Amino acid sequence: MMYVVLIFTCLCAFAAAFAVLPFVAARALPARLGAGALTAAVVFLIGLGSYFALGQPALAVKSFEPLRNDDFPGLIATLAERIRERPDDLSGWMLLGRGYVSMGQNAEGAKALARAIELAQAQGKPSVALDSDYGEALMQSEGPGSTNAEGAFHQALILDPKEPKARYYLGAIAAMRGKTQDAIGLWQGLLADAPTDAPWRQNLVDQIAALNAAAVGAGKAQAPDVQAMVAGLAARLKDNPHDLEGWQRLLRAYTVLGDHGKASQAMKDALAAFPNDAKARAALEASTQPLK
Numbered sequence: 001m002m003y004v005v006l007i008f009t010c011l012c013a014f015a016a017a018f019a020v021l022p023f024v025a026a027r028a029l030p031a032r033l034g035a036g037a038l039t040a041a042v043v044f045l046i047g048l049g050s051y052f053a054l055g056q057p058a059l060a061v062k063s064f065e066p067l068r069n070d071d072f073p074g075l076i077a078t079l080a081e082r083i084r085e086r087p088d089d090l091s092g093w094m095l096l097g098r099g100y101v102s103m104g105q106n107a108e109g110a111k112a113l114a115r116a117i118e119l120a121q122a123q124g125k126p127s128v129a130l131d132s133d134y135g136e137a138l139m140q141s142e143g144p145g146s147t148n149a150e151g152a153f154h155q156a157l158i159l160d161p162k163e164p165k166a167r168y169y170l171g172a173i174a175a176m177r178g179k180t181q182d183a184i185g186l187w188q189g190l191l192a193d194a195p196t197d198a199p200w201r202q203n204l205v206d207q208i209a210a211l212n213a214a215a216v217g218a219g220k221a222q223a224p225d226v227q228a229m230v231a232g233l234a235a236r237l238k239d240n241p242h243d244l245e246g247w248q249r250l251l252r253a254y255t256v257l258g259d260h261g262k263a264s265q266a267m268k269d270a271l272a273a274f275p276n277d278a279k280a281r282a283a284l285e286a287s288t289q290p291l292k
Helices: 002-024 030-056 057-063 072-083 090-104 106-122 128-142 147-159 164-176 180-193 202-217 226-239 244-257 259-273 278-286
Strands: none
Touching: 030 106, 030 147, 090 106, 090 128, 106 180, 128 147, 128 164, 147 164, 164 180, 164 202, 180 202, 226 244, 226 259, 244 259, 244 278, 259 278
């Protein structure tokens, strides 16, 4: 507040001096100089009083306060405000979309990423990462069976047939629709290309195994009951809460299914099972991260 008062005081003093200039320039008599001083005082007091009565000093003070680096929602809100002044800023829309998604505001994130994709295409800079991020945001906001998300992932594969995130989610969509062999084919291809140290590799192996097991039956593929498998895993973890890999599989499954409520509760239960194990807690946090 002190800075605002100082600045406004200087402005008022300047206005007052301007009002007195005619008296000084005319070499007025002492009486007129007294009138000039009175005029200056009146201008100053009226200006200062009007500002605090009608102005918004609190907003002015806030404008002098820099955003904290840890105020992520504030940074995203500021970016959203500034992007209105630069609607063709591709990088700005990309950052805004990913920022919204990181805060769980997936619908808003999808809108921002859609705008970024539109700009990228107009500028001749299509981005496979943008298409995959857009599809993931749609999966989270519209549900795992989103046809819009499916379209975004297919667009990503047009740009890069080996894009891992798109292949993974398309496999998940196929599995949920009962297209077991399509899902297995997509995931086996992804597994073959996956780095040996990829954090999601073991989870993918487990999911392929589950699909293969579900497909065995009278020589005929059967649609896997994904929800039943996830529920069974959750029940087993209640009896054995110290199964770190089990918690990781459960968290990934809830994330893919878009069940944020169960994922959040599972994370709380998992962290409670490893209160003093920093390595295990870090592994659990990483379990909900998207494929890279």
